Amino acid sequence: MKIAVCVSHVPDTAARINIGSDGKSIDPAGVTFVVNPYDEFAIEEALKTKEKLGGETVAISLGGDANKETLRKALAMGIDNAVLLKDDSYRDSLSVAKALAEEIKAQGAELVFFGKQSVDYDNSVVGQMTSELLGYNCVSVAVSFTLDGTKVTCEREIEGGKEVVETTLPAVVTAQKGLNEPRYASLKGIMAAKKKVIEEKQPAASANYVEVAAMKRPAAKQAGKIVGTDSSAVPELVRLLREEAKVI
Amino acid sequence: MAKFLVFIEQRNGQIKKSSFEAAKSAADLAAKLGGTVEAVAVGNEIANLDSLGGFGVSKVYHLKNDSLADYSPSAYTEAVTKFASENGSETILFGATSMGKDLAPRVSAKLDAGLAIDCVALNVEGSEIIATRPVYAGKALVDVKVTSAKKVYALRPNVFAAGTPTDAKAEVAVTNLDSPNLSVKVTEVKKAEGKLDVAEADIIVSGGRGMKAPEHFAMIEELCQVLGAATGASRAVVDAGWRPHAEQVGQTGKTVSPTLYIALGISGAIQHLAGMRSSKYIVAINKDKDAPIFQIADYGIVGDVFEVLPKFIEEVKKIKA
């Protein structure tokens, strides 16, 4: 079985974000980029599935040359092959999904793992979109995954609990924290990954339907009130919550 | 004139609050841009669909089948997409709940429509809708325009006011759905027993590493009980195994917008703030006056949580008595 995993390359979650001179995107200067944290769960699940059932794994990323770093990391963790869909321009989620769907089809992958969300634009949509474009079944925000023949069973997180979801291959699963513990790349893996060739392809163009008009900083919150330094401040705090904020 | 369509989410036959928020938002947009506001609900028995009239919806289409009481991604996608196409709906609104976030992108792909998800504001400029949404874990916001003919928006729960409903009743049209596509099927819903989820709570009391040990969360649970609040947690305590992941607030946990967020012994790391900074009021109790949480807190006590919290519980009990 061919298993694909889609990975995005994003600013480290601790990075300071400055808005670029275009006023529409971030200034990448000084920002460290990493494998999207949720995609590490996706990579791990692809590896575990292959270890159990055999098959071949491929990591796919759409973006500029810098995304090769993230693909290299996937290879170092043990993914067999990597494809860069090279495109430096802005693409909205649906346009990304269209390019990924084309490549997944070309790869003939029957099982595809995504992260639940890319921590740059925080959309949490590309996996679901791609599945619909492919006509694959899809479970999003999965915290467990089992494959029995062609039967897929997952638990997905919802408000106040979990849903148990059943479906069949071909399928897309988007990974939530809790699905597994991603492994560290071994030294051997890192050395082997360096020697591997990352295949580059030109994805087909498609229109963007979502245009960024402006990027801005959230309004700075007014400095709050320090009510006190010990429990003697509690009655005043409770009064403020009740009378000023009117929330309790 | 635009045709607005609001997806009505139901769980156990009850309409979710986020759907009222979406309905009211659609009505506000229609008031500015002109147009009609209709709604579509998928499920079996659903209570009070006509009450959506009070939020500005003229007609509710109830697509009904007894196998659709619980969510089915495939069946719901097919039903909503087919309905929206046939009905000629142009702008479709969802609540960005766990169901909405699963469904909206599928519908968007099926309709070849642009999607703005997790919106925190919808403004009208001229004849265009400008949606504002947080990016980079809330460290920045983007204003986006959806330029395709059909447009899909999903609104972050608890951010848009549903307002006080009027007495107006919506017309309800029930259509029985034959043989829904159950290729992806929810076979069981596991409820966390009797617990309010942080994603749905109006008040959240969260504890961090400053709580020192898992057993001390009993105090937080006691406070939650008195306030009708949900218990939240920082990642540090979830990773330590003190609390379940479902309670984690932040970048790799849940994004919440309660009316009141109380942070106890939480430093306020950027990844934690990512999940709760849009809370209306934030209270912090932390012994370190330089803890970043104080930069976004409305009210703070710089002090020992073990000294302050018991008194806080006592005072709140007094006013709730």
Ligand SMILES: Cc1cc2nc3c(=O)[nH]c(=O)nc-3n(C[C@H](O)[C@H](O)[C@H](O)COP(=O)(O)OP(=O)(O)OC[C@H]3O[C@@H](n4cnc5c(N)ncnc54)[C@H](O)[C@@H]3O)c2cc1C
């Ligand atoms: C990719 C990534 C994703 C992450 N996602 C999340 C996420 O979703 N959610 C999240 O929360 N974190 C997340 N983190 C972790 C985050 O960076 C912090 O490590 C974490 O939030 C710290 O938790 P804390 O505030 O409980 O602990 P600490 O940072 O250790 O803070 C404990 C606080 O308690 C105070 N304290 C100690 N004793 C007392 C006392 N007796 N009385 C009062 N105050 C006291 C201290 O002054 C301190 O401020 C993520 C990190 C990464 C790298």
Ligand SMILES: Nc1ncnc2c1ncn2[C@@H]1O[C@H](COP(=O)(O)O)[C@@H](O)[C@H]1O
């Ligand atoms: N440019 C991309 N290349 C490959 N995979 C992507 C890309 N963008 C998003 N994804 C995948 O889609 C998931 C959800 O991303 P998003 O919908 O952008 O939050 C990510 O976790 C990745 O698995």
